[in-house]
Amino acid sequence: MENCIFCKIIKGDIPSKKVYEDEEMMIIHDVAPKAKLHYLCLPKTHFALLKEMDDTKAAIVARCLQKVSKLEKDLGLEDGYRVIINQGENGGQTVHHLHIHLLGGEPLGDF
Ligand code: AMP
Numbered sequence: 001m002e003n004c005i006f007c008k009i010i011k012g013d014i015p016s017k018k019v020y021e022d023e024e025m026m027i028i029h030d031v032a033p034k035a036k037l038h039y040l041c042l043p044k045t046h047f048a049l050l051k052e053m054d055d056t057k058a059a060i061v062a063r064c065l066q067k068v069s070k071l072e073k074d075l076g077l078e079d080g081y082r083v084i085i086n087q088g089e090n091g092g093q094t095v096h097h098l099h100i101h102l103l104g105g106e107p108l109g110d111f
Contacts, residue, residue: 001046006097010044020071025064027071030101037076037105041068048096049087064100077104 001007008014010026017029019039030038043060047053053061065083072078081104086093 001097004046004095004097006040006042006095006099007046010042019075020067022067024060025067027068027075027102034101035082035103035105035108037081037103039075039102041100041102043098046097048093048098050085050098052098061098061100068100068102075102075104077102080104082108 005014009016009028016026016031018026019029020027024044026042026044027039028042030040041064043057043064045057045060047057050061068075068083072081081102084101084103085098086101
């Protein structure tokens with residue numbers, strides 16, 4: 001997607017602080033962290049919303065979550081973290097490429 005900032009990051013056209021990459025996902029530091037540690041897990045396949053998932057995309061998102069769980073210690077999230085996927089306008093989604101926020105590194109308290 002030519003105007004998608006996360007597609008540009010995935011292609012390497014925009015720099016990012018990458019902490020993990022494989023053939024179907026990338027994990028980067030969020031440029032404007034909302035917690036001591038704030039990562040974004042980006043599926044490389046472009047789609048915006050959970051409701052756009054077919055079985056293939058759903059499997060990618062599942063593998064993203066599985067990979068995050070395996071990387072908890074490497075990411076400094078072993079004491080717990082918050083997983084957020086903002087959806088649409090009311091959800092506060094500003095980048096229309098599905099991404100998984102990972103927040104941690106400190107007690108986050110209640111919502
Ligand atoms: P959302 O509001 O759920 O769409 O989240 C988008 C997130 O992308 C925000 O937390 C932004 O800080 C983050 N963001 C935007 N541009 C970049 C970038 N170039 N590199 C890293 N994170 C970014």
